[in-house]
Amino acid sequence: xxxxxxxxxxxxLISLVIASIVIFGLIEIIPGDPAAFMLGINAQEDTIDxxxxxxxxxxxxxxxxxxxxxxxxxxxxxxxxxxxxxVTEMIAERLWISLPLALIALxxxxxxxxxxxxxxxxxxxxxxxxxxxxxxxxxVAIPNFWFAMLMVLVFAINLRWFSAGGxxxxxxxxxxxxxxxxxxxxxxxxxxxxILARVMRSALIDTLDEDFMRxxxxxxxxxxxxxxxxxxxxxxxxxxxxxxxxxxxxxAGAIIIxxxxxxxxxxxxxxxxxxxxxxxxxxxxxxxxxFAVIVVNFAVDIAYALVDPRxxxxx
Amino acid sequence: xKTYQNIVLGAxxxxxxxxxxxVSFVWIPYDIESLNIAExxxxxxxxxxxGTDHFGRDILSMVMVGARTSIAVAxxxxxxxxxxxxPLGLAAAAQKGSLLDEIIGRGNDLVFAFPSLLIAILITxxxxxxxxxxxxxxxxxxxxxxxxxxxxxxxxxxKREFIxxxxxxxxxxxxxxxxxxxxxxxxxxIVQGTIQFSLAILAEAAxxxxxxxxxxxxxxxxxxxxxxxxxxxxxxxxxLAPGLAIVFTVLGLNLLGDGLRDVFDPRxxxxxx
Numbered sequence: 001x002x003x004x005x006x007x008x009x010x011x012x013l014i015s016l017v018i019a020s021i022v023i024f025g026l027i028e029i030i031p032g033d034p035a036a037f038m039l040g041i042n043a044q045e046d047t048i049d050x051x052x053x054x055x056x057x058x059x060x061x062x063x064x065x066x067x068x069x070x071x072x073x074x075x076x077x078x079x080x081x082x083x084x085x086x087v088t089e090m091i092a093e094r095l096w097i098s099l100p101l102a103l104i105a106l107x108x109x110x111x112x113x114x115x116x117x118x119x120x121x122x123x124x125x126x127x128x129x130x131x132x133x134x135x136x137x138x139x140v141a142i143p144n145f146w147f148a149m150l151m152v153l154v155f156a157i158n159l160r161w162f163s164a165g166g167x168x169x170x171x172x173x174x175x176x177x178x179x180x181x182x183x184x185x186x187x188x189x190x191x192x193x194x195i196l197a198r199v200m201r202s203a204l205i206d207t208l209d210e211d212f213m214r215x216x217x218x219x220x221x222x223x224x225x226x227x228x229x230x231x232x233x234x235x236x237x238x239x240x241x242x243x244x245x246x247x248x249x250x251x252a253g254a255i256i257i258x259x260x261x262x263x264x265x266x267x268x269x270x271x272x273x274x275x276x277x278x279x280x281x282x283x284x285x286x287x288x289x290x291f292a293v294i295v296v297n298f299a300v301d302i303a304y305a306l307v308d309p310r311x312x313x314x315x
Numbered sequence: 316x317k318t319y320q321n322i323v324l325g326a327x328x329x330x331x332x333x334x335x336x337x338v339s340f341v342w343i344p345y346d347i348e349s350l351n352i353a354e355x356x357x358x359x360x361x362x363x364x365x366g367t368d369h370f371g372r373d374i375l376s377m378v379m380v381g382a383r384t385s386i387a388v389a390x391x392x393x394x395x396x397x398x399x400x401x402p403l404g405l406a407a408a409a410q411k412g413s414l415l416d417e418i419i420g421r422g423n424d425l426v427f428a429f430p431s432l433l434i435a436i437l438i439t440x441x442x443x444x445x446x447x448x449x450x451x452x453x454x455x456x457x458x459x460x461x462x463x464x465x466x467x468x469x470x471x472x473x474k475r476e477f478i479x480x481x482x483x484x485x486x487x488x489x490x491x492x493x494x495x496x497x498x499x500x501x502x503x504x505i506v507q508g509t510i511q512f513s514l515a516i517l518a519e520a521a522x523x524x525x526x527x528x529x530x531x532x533x534x535x536x537x538x539x540x541x542x543x544x545x546x547x548x549x550x551x552x553x554x555l556a557p558g559l560a561i562v563f564t565v566l567g568l569n570l571l572g573d574g575l576r577d578v579f580d581p582r583x584x585x586x587x588x
Contacts, residue, residue, distance in 0.1 A: 014421075015428050023437070030441050141513070141566035143520050146540055146558040149547060157548045252432035256521050260544070271525070274440040286437055294428050 004305055012298045019290045024065050027283045033057075034081045037277040055081060068283070077284040082276045087284050090269065097167055098258070098265035101181050102250040105188035109246065112193040117200025122227060124205060132197070139194025144253055148187035148260040155183060165262035184261045188253050192246045199242045203235035210234070236307050244300030248293040321574030328567025332560060336382035345373035347380060347534065358552055365556045368539075369546060374556050377534045381557060384446065384535040385564070388528070389515035392450045393508055396457020401504065403458070404465025405492040408473060419466070423459035431456040432521060439527035446529040453518045457511050464507055469496050502579035506572050513568035520561050536561050 035051040036043065052058050056067065071078055077087035120132040156164040162183050168176045207213065208231055216226040255267030262268075266285055273281035345363075350370040357367040365374035407419040435452035442448045472478060473496070481491050522528040523537030531538065536557040543553035 011424070015425055018425055019429065026437055026441050137566060137569060138562070141517075141562045141569060143517055143524075143537075143540075143558070143561055145521065145524050146554070146561065149540065149544055149554055150558070153547050153551055153554070248430040249432075252430040252436075255433065255436065256525060259525055270436065282437070282440070286433060289433055290429055293430050297428060 001305065005302060008298055008301050012294060015294050016291065019294065020069055020287060021065070023283050023286050023290070024061075024068065027279050028061055030277075030279060034277050034279055038081055055079075068280075072284070072287065077288075078280045080273075080278055080281050082273070082278040082281075087281055090281065091266070091285060091288060094264060094266045094269050096170060097181075097263055098251070098254050098267065100177075101184055101188070101254050101257070101263070101265065102247070104178075104181060104185040105192065105250050105254075106243070106247060108185055108189035109192040109196055109250075110243065112189070113196035113200055116193075117197040118204060118227065118232070120197065120201045121204035121208065122223065124208075129201075133201075136194040136198050139190050140198075142191060144187050144191050145256050145260050147190055148184065148257055151183050151187055152260070165260070167263050180261075180263070184254075184257045184263060187260070188250055188257050192249060192253075196239070196242055196246065200235065200239055203238045204231055207231040207234040233307070237304060240300055240303055240307065244297050247296045251289050251292060319574070319578075321570045322578070325567045325570030325572070325574055328563045329571060330567070332382045332564045332567075333386060335379045336386050339376075339379040339383050343373075343376040343379050345376045347372045347376045348532065358550070366550070366552045368553055369542065369550075374539075374553070377539060378536070378556050378560050381534040381536045381539060382560065382564075384523075384529045384533055385516055385519050385537075385561075388446055388450050388453070388519045388535075389512055392453035392515045392519075393457055393511045395450070395454030396511060397461050397504065397508060400458040400461025401465050401497070401500075404462040404467075405469055405496060407462070407466045408469030408496070409488045409492050411470060411473075416466075419462060423462055426456060426459045429456075432518065435518065435522060436525070436527060439522065444527040444530060446533070446535075449519055449522045449528045452522070453515050457515070460511060461504070461507065464503065465500060468500055468503055472496050472499055502575075506576045506579060509568050509572035509575065513565040513572070516561065516565055516568070 033048070033052070035048050035055060035057060039048055039051060049058075056064065059067070068078065075088060077091060079085065080087050080090060083090070116132055116136075120129045123129050152164050155161045162179060167180050170177045204227070208227075210231075212230055213226055216230050217223070221229065254265060255270060257263075258265045258267035259271070266289070270282060270285050272278075273285070350372065351367070352370065354363075354367050355369055357363055359366045363373050363375065365378065368374055368377065403419050407416040410416055435449070435456070438452040438455075439445075439448045442451075469492070478491060478495055481495050486494070519528055519535070520537035520540070523535040524541045526538075526541065528537055529535045539557040540554060543550070543557070547554050
């Protein structure tokens with residue numbers, strides 16, 4: 001097991017290094033000098049040079065790359081060009097919206113998909129199965145931002161149960177915050193729940209035909225008991241893979257959904273920073289999100305090995 | 316039976332919009348470049364079957380021209396993914412275990428590890444928002460999908476007798492890959508291509524919704540949805556037409572892909588019915 005974790009850990013590190021180089025490289029290509037952009041068109045040449053020196057932009061790209069990476073390792077993401085505040089603070093503030101949003105959506109998606117997928121698989125071929133599969137086909141095809149707009153129309157504008165957007169802040173109480181995140185989380189979760197339910201169903205159907213299931217039934221377990229004790233555990237590998245992948249979809253999807261609901265999360269921060277040429281914010285937020293995704297995928301790999309001991313030996 | 320239903324329904328749903336896109340090159344009900352403020356935000360009528368938008372443009376005409384943008388971007392992006400991914404996959408399978416195989420495998424893992432939409436946003440932000448950059452951004456993430464699929468399936472083909480026969484008859488690796496492996500993968504690639512096409516339509520819609528896709532005045536479905544958002548309480552029909560266009564096209568392509576897979580691979584049919 002230790003050996004397995006170590007191999008996975010080394011590939012995690014390599015992925016992180018390459019990811020950081022790619023992100024830094026892309027940002028380097030962006031035309032326009034942030035210092036000139038900040039000072040406007042009437043700025044004097046020497047003022048721009050002074051600001052460049054102050055921001056550390058006069059150093060070579062390689063020196064700046066290492067400064068950026070070593071800063072991030074110690075939790076220092078640099079200073080925003082536009083707001084002159086530490087990027088770490090800006091990110092921390094926004095993370096309290098984006099992270100709960102993605103986690104609630106993930107929880108919703110799992111809570112919906114598991115029972116629905118299990119139901120469809122155990123009633124394979126029935127009307128229930130056909131109806132469920134029809135709905136999931138539709139769920140996969142609906143763009144989440146459009147679904148979000150429709151929900152705003154129904155639940156915010158017509159029924160007035162929720163506000164159409166914005167975030168009151170967690171200081172107004174947990175309930176107010178959760179209420180503001182409800183519609184965004186549902187619209188994020190719907191397509192993911194549809195995908196997950198389909199994966200759950202087909203993974204479960206694969207195991208239902210296995211010999212051990214027949215043995216379990218022969219020993220006197222009911223279908224329900226056999227599914228819970230034997231089939232589900234074996235169906236978990238593909239399901240876990242998809243849950244891991246979904247986390248990255250949810251993070252990226254949150255960027256779009258935050259725009260629909262005007263939530264001041266990481267997604268809004270990226271778009272603002274891009275339009276203001278606040279490149280240090282852009283690269284730090286993107287790197288943070290990529291880091292989160294890579295670490296989650298690593299955790300999923302470790303979870304496999306815990307669920308399925310056969311995988312430990314393969315590595 | 317159900318399989319063919321899926322194919323027919325899927326082909327019909329997605330076909331409508333393909334045809335609309337093609338027809339839009341020669342004919343649209345109304346000119347969409349001239350504004351007609353007096354006629355703005357009209358609900359659907361006999362004159363304008365889908366109503367008019369905030370500039371008084373006919374929404375049916377907008378959806379038709381938008382179909383062109385969405386389908387063209389998605390099609391070229393999947394084409395890039397296939398065009399690069401399939402040769403990479405074939406090469407990796409032909410030289411299994413070599414350094415090349417290892418590099419291609421690692422590269423695939425890396426691209427997969429990135430949240431695709433996030434990097435697409437970064438790419439379009441770097442090189443400026445345009446349909447071309449949206450194509451590149453979506454295309455890059457299609458490369459590993461096709462590379463992995465091709466490699467995995469090609470590996471099992473390389474063990475078959477007819478490939479050995481080709482080797483004995485003196486054909487080199489490249490010729491075997493192109494003449495014997497590739498034709499045997501075509502069904503699989505068509506199915507995956509259909510699914511990726513539908514995903515690309517969704518990705519294009521998301522990018523143009525946040526303003527990183529095709530730029531105005533070129534209409535696109537995502538852009539139309541973004542424009543309709545602020546007016547959704549006054550004129551909900553503005554958001555309905557482009558949204559349904561996306562849903563029908565994607566749903567149609569998915570049904571088509573599922574149906575084709577069942578036809579090409581009867582072994583899978585048992586599990587799905």
